[in-house]
Amino acid sequence: MDLAQGVQIVSFAVLSVMMIGAALGVVLFSNVVYSAFLLGGVFISIAGMYILLNGDFVAAAQVLIYVGAVNVLILFAIMLVNKREDYQPMAKHWIRQGATALVCAGIFTLLSTMVLITPWSIAPNPVPGQNSTVQIGQHFFNDFLLPFEVASLLLLIAMIGAIVLARREYIPDEQLPDLTKQTGLTLPERPRELLNPQRK
């Protein structure tokens, strides 16, 4: 085992621990903001895995799309709402959690049996430094042309749907803001002790 192999094994271990730990954090944290930030950690570790597998282009795309766009948008949505709400402890909430755990374990076994059973046609060892970008491009425009184009159609549908949802033209009359009652523009914020000059 030479130096490069050792580095690979160590980084594989570190990335795996990071990924599983962050993923558990996403699920188990009750604070939704922490979950969203840890999701970014999961995506970054997956990108690291791609680099270990010589998929440099896929790794960069993973960072760009999942961390740079998806995760930022999730955080953006959470922070625009920024509603700080503590979950009320419910009676018998363990039933819900148990059911969730059961479903997750079922999906995990299903996927792992699928991975083990499927006869993967693994390509001969990719030469390190091979230009994966060119290969991906060639596959996209030859044998995977139809799925590639259909995916773009799907994205277009999603985009139009988002525009329709966001641009509702009709505003009911009774919900027009009452201009006589002027309320200050306030952002929801955690309470903090401020010096109040009026109540001296």
Add this chain to the structure above:
Amino acid sequence: MNSGIDLQETFIDSLMGLGIPPGAAKAIWMPLPMFLIIIGATVGVLVVVWLERKISAAAQQRIGPEFAGPLGVLQAVADGIKLVFKEDIVPAKSDSILFTLGPVIVVIPVFLSFLVVPFGQNLVITDLNIGIFLWIALSSIAPIGLLMSGYASNNKYSLLGGLRAAAQSISYELPLALAVLAIAMMSNSLSTIDIVEQQSGYGILGWNVWRQPAGFLIFWISALAECERLPFDLPEAEEELVAGYQTEYSGMKFGLFYIGSYVNLILSSLLFAILYLGGWESPIPIELLGNLLGADETSPWLQVIDAALGITMTGLKAYFLIFLAILLRWTVPRVRIDQLLNLGWKFLLPVGLVNLLLTAGLKLAFPVAFGG
């Protein structure tokens, strides 16, 4: 093609001559250029801060820093030392973990992007196949750090600043990527080395500025917006948001934001020089001069001069662009947030798409001039 000086091979060969195994020799080599680049970037920040002070002073008919060192060159160092010794305050009721992590996440990707900045044929840390794409991907991480610090400060101005920063960086990433894509299309590669080589050979006439007149404007506007420089410094607009996401920060955490923004400016200028201004190529091709003097292309002294000239050229071009950015900062007023988003989505994005389409058409029509 003359390959120039290969410091890495020479270094590893000399270490192997001392009886060190090749793997270990390579491991000893690897940190050296990384440290060099980090130190270079940090020194670059000091120079840019000094330049900014001096040029802004000149723009406002002041003198600027004068007493710290000759012409005030040590003023930036003094500022840095002050920041190091300042008290590091974490506001009460803020989220201290996220508060600390925020600036770190902002700074690391910027320094990481220097991996792909070439200063010469072999003067680059790694010549990755995905080169310039790595920079675009890494620069998209920064808004997470900004959102994190804005949220963790527990301050409405910080939160607004963080949200603005994220919105701005998402909007301007698209035109930036489209402009870079047009270049990649002409160079048939994403590697920064290939992009510069494709511009070489004809001196100043071969640079991409002439072939991408719309592209370089889009790139420059988007790069300024990504760096949050005026006229696009809405996330930290002093008059509206105190200092945006930096409001609650002090000491070295604020210093990290400060360093990050200036290193980002240097990085953007370097990449602009590489993408559009021919990188390390001098305006008059060096081979031509060598031939005129009757020098052999492979002679060692010419190669040393070539390498030195390459570094100087890259630096000169980058600093010219930094000068432009500073001058812009002190001449152009800040845009409003709706104007900013309109400019990004309704103007730059369509123009970027048309530019990409035109480049593709021209590449098919004139493969000689547009890299067939």
